[in-house]
Amino acid sequence: MSDPFAGAASGLSGPATRHFSISPSDSADLVVRPRALVFQTDGNAVLRDEGGVDITYSRYAGDVLPIRAVRVLATGTTATLVGWI
Template sequence: MPQTDPFADMSRSLTSPATEHFSIAPADGVDLPVRPRVLRVVSSGDLAMRDCEGQVITYAVYAGETLQFSAVGVESTGTTATVVGWL
């Protein structure tokens, strides 16, 4: 039976649920191919995120967390956690 989407005719906003996700491979100084709406932590560890000003801050993160941050990049130096991007 085909899936029904009762919300197909509604516009999405920043408070709408994400509808796409993608793997993130940390890389120093490299912008993510798509800037995510938020990040979801798959495995715990440290996460070095770069913002739109180029500032990198490393956070201790835990599996299951959803980070309300639209990172420009995830640096390999300092990152031991695994994250995915949500759009």
């Protein structure tokens, strides 16, 4: 497939080029740090930022949360999430 944008830089404001499933964990950081999280189902996601602060976000399916979380905690997370990079 031809990609006319193959040579263009994709900064944080550009579209994601890859995605991956998120497996919430209370003990392990994400293997890849995403540029954003996508809610696949309605629910809560407990996210840890690089400062170690945990916050619960309540969102609807299809919402994109532009945060570069380091961990998605299992305790309190009810939504299914996908990471964009």
